[in-house]
Amino acid sequence: MSHIVFVDLSFFGMKAVLYAKRYNARVTLIRSDKFCEVYDIPEHKDIMNMIDNIVTIKDPSNIGELRDAMTIINNGHKVDCAISFHEFSLLSLSSVCEELGILSTKSIGVWNSKDKSKTRRILSESGIRNIRSHVVTSPADVLELVDEIKYPFVLKPANGVGSSLVRVIKNESELFSFFENSLEEYNNINQAYRSDVDITKMLMEEYISGELYSVEIAMRGNEFYRLMVSERKRDNVNEAIELGTTMPANLSAEMMGKCFGYVEDILRAVDLGIGIFHVEIIICNNEPVLVEINPRIMGASLPTLYEKATGNNLYDLLVRIFLGKKINLQTHKIPRYVTSRVICPVTDAIISESLSDDWIDLVEKNSVEYRIKILPGERVYKTVSNFQSLGYFQVSGPDYKSSRTMADKMVGDISRMIGIKLL
Numbered sequence: 001m002s003h004i005v006f007v008d009l010s011f012f013g014m015k016a017v018l019y020a021k022r023y024n025a026r027v028t029l030i031r032s033d034k035f036c037e038v039y040d041i042p043e044h045k046d047i048m049n050m051i052d053n054i055v056t057i058k059d060p061s062n063i064g065e066l067r068d069a070m071t072i073i074n075n076g077h078k079v080d081c082a083i084s085f086h087e088f089s090l091l092s093l094s095s096v097c098e099e100l101g102i103l104s105t106k107s108i109g110v111w112n113s114k115d116k117s118k119t120r121r122i123l124s125e126s127g128i129r130n131i132r133s134h135v136v137t138s139p140a141d142v143l144e145l146v147d148e149i150k151y152p153f154v155l156k157p158a159n160g161v162g163s164s165l166v167r168v169i170k171n172e173s174e175l176f177s178f179f180e181n182s183l184e185e186y187n188n189i190n191q192a193y194r195s196d197v198d199i200t201k202m203l204m205e206e207y208i209s210g211e212l213y214s215v216e217i218a219m220r221g222n223e224f225y226r227l228m229v230s231e232r233k234r235d236n237v238n239e240a241i242e243l244g245t246t247m248p249a250n251l252s253a254e255m256m257g258k259c260f261g262y263v264e265d266i267l268r269a270v271d272l273g274i275g276i277f278h279v280e281i282i283i284c285n286n287e288p289v290l291v292e293i294n295p296r297i298m299g300a301s302l303p304t305l306y307e308k309a310t311g312n313n314l315y316d317l318l319v320r321i322f323l324g325k326k327i328n329l330q331t332h333k334i335p336r337y338v339t340s341r342v343i344c345p346v347t348d349a350i351i352s353e354s355l356s357d358d359w360i361d362l363v364e365k366n367s368v369e370y371r372i373k374i375l376p377g378e379r380v381y382k383t384v385s386n387f388q389s390l391g392y393f394q395v396s397g398p399d400y401k402s403s404r405t406m407a408d409k410m411v412g413d414i415s416r417m418i419g420i421k422l423l
Contacts, residue, residue: 001026002323005073005082005102007060007093008035012303013085014047016315021050023323025080028053028073032060035086053077060089067096074100081322083275087161090114090295103322105295109272113293116203117158119270126269129262129289131206139179142204143172154205156240159198164385166240168207185384210284212242212291213249215263216298216306216314218276220321224267225329226260227276227314228306233341235383235423242386243423244341244407245302247309250400255283262288276318278302301340301369305394308368309338336396337403341411343372343390344383344423351378352419359417366410367393374418383423 003026006016020027029051031039039048048054057069066089073079081103084093090110097104112118116133123130132149135158136142142155155178156166165185169175186199212232218225231249235241249256263279270293278298280291297303303314312329320327355376363370372391374380380390393410397403415422 002080003028003077004319004322005030005070005079007066007082007084007089008032008086009038010035010085010299011038012301013297013315014038014044015313016083016319017047017050019313019316019319020323022316023319023325025319025323026052026077028055028077028079030055030057030060030066030069030073032057034059060084060086061092063092063095066092067099070096070100070102074102083318083322085296085299087114087294087296103274105275106271106273109267109270110295112270113272113295114159116156116160116292117201119290119293120203120205122269123266123290126265128265128269129287131208131289133203133205136202136204137200139175142169142175145204149204149206152207154207155202156205157197157199158201158203161197164197164387165199168239188384208282208284208289210282210289212239213251213259213281213283213288214245214298215259215279215281216276217260217263217267217279218317218321218327219267219272220274220327223327224260224264225317225327227312227317227329228310229256229259230302232280235344238384240385241344241383241423242342243344244339244392245305246337246339246400246404246407247305248337251283255286259283259288262290266290266293274321276314276321301371301392301394304369305338305340308394308396309336336398337400338368338394338396339403339407340392340394341407342392343374343411343414344388345380345390346421346423347382349380349420351376351380352417353377355418362413362417363393363410366395366406368396369394372414380420 004020005028007030017027055069057065060066079102082097084090094104094107094110098107117135120133134145152168152170155169167178182199212234214230216227228247229249231246232242233244272295276297278294281288307313351374353376370393374390395406411422
């Protein structure tokens with residue numbers, strides 16, 4: 001019997017347990033209190049009861065604590081592979097697994113991906129299409145470089161998560177404002193993710209204009225499985241805030257092939273080894289250019305969006321990849337286009353006191369999936385990162401245009417019903 005360890009499952013990633021058990025694997029969960037709300041909700045009770053062994057530790061990003069837990073687990077029942085869905089524990093897990101001889105995503109690849117300055121350096125050294133960038137720690141550092149990387153440019157943590165503290169800087173005033181407010185914004189990041197953001201080392205990057213896309217690719221050694229190119233919708237003011245996704249992207253087969261090939265070159269160069277990876281790119285002048293590598297499966301509700309578009313389940317695929325099972329992706333024509341949108345307030349606001357109990361009926365009627373919790377008179381806050389929203393919905397259509405149009409109309413309808421302006 002194979003033995004698979006999950007380190008802190010995500011809300012949607014709980015489904016991975018179902019597939020692991022389908023392949024008769026022993027399942028151990030290393031859980032932390034950071035994500036207790038995922039495990040304690042009634043709808044996950046049956047899945048939690050399927051797990052063979054649950055070990056609770058304080059902080060899975062602490063390599064010593066995780067090593068101790070993994071060693072005890074491995075000594076009790078040899079572990080074949082281990083997976084994390086969360087940024088903050090990826091590096092510690094991959095490092096511990098290499099020490100113990102357990103299959104996981106390679107630590108060198110995780111580090112090369114998470115340190116965005118290192119990623120840029122590897123691309124340049126490998127002759128892979130790249131943009132100019134420099135590590136900076138202060139406005140003075142930036143001002144010394146503005147002749148080389150002119151306004152506008154992007155500032156972001158060299159180590160970051162969820163697009164926190166990512167800004168397009170258009171002038172000197174915005175530059176100084178960014179550094180003046182960075183600590184306050186850092187302190188407002190959810191504590192579960194804050195340790196994964198380093199504001200002492202920022203990356204100054206050349207700004208490139210174009211549409212944002214994400215490329216999903218599964219990798220097992222030298223084998224690649226091309227899964228999806230998705231189109232991402234961004235806020236017009238703060239381009240770091242992502243408002244939704246359409247699968248598949250409205251691109252030609254030739255351009256999709258170019259995107260997949262480019263990302264495969266990147267994944268080889270950073271040396272991730274095994275896993276399903278979520279890579280963001282911008283298509284500029286008809287060529288894909290890297291934004292960032294996420295050395296994990298795509299997060300939030302995107303795997304369910306992928307399943308609705310393709311009929312393939314990403315958690316099933318993830319488990320098969322790590323258990324060494326045969327990979328048989330469905331190759332049928334994508335049956336429909338699906339679009340998601342997150343509900344993001346423009347400013348701090350109060351939900352309408354007169355919001356009726358049945359307002360959500362419109363969302364339920366027109367969605368293929370949704371998760372929104374909004375109460376009359378509730379105070380909500382301005383969206384400043386991808387960790388903030390009031391929920392999401394997904395709609396489908398027979399073509400790209402109808403799917404996007406329906407999603408945008410729904411955002412407008414929800415905005416009017418709840419009485420606040422949405423991005």
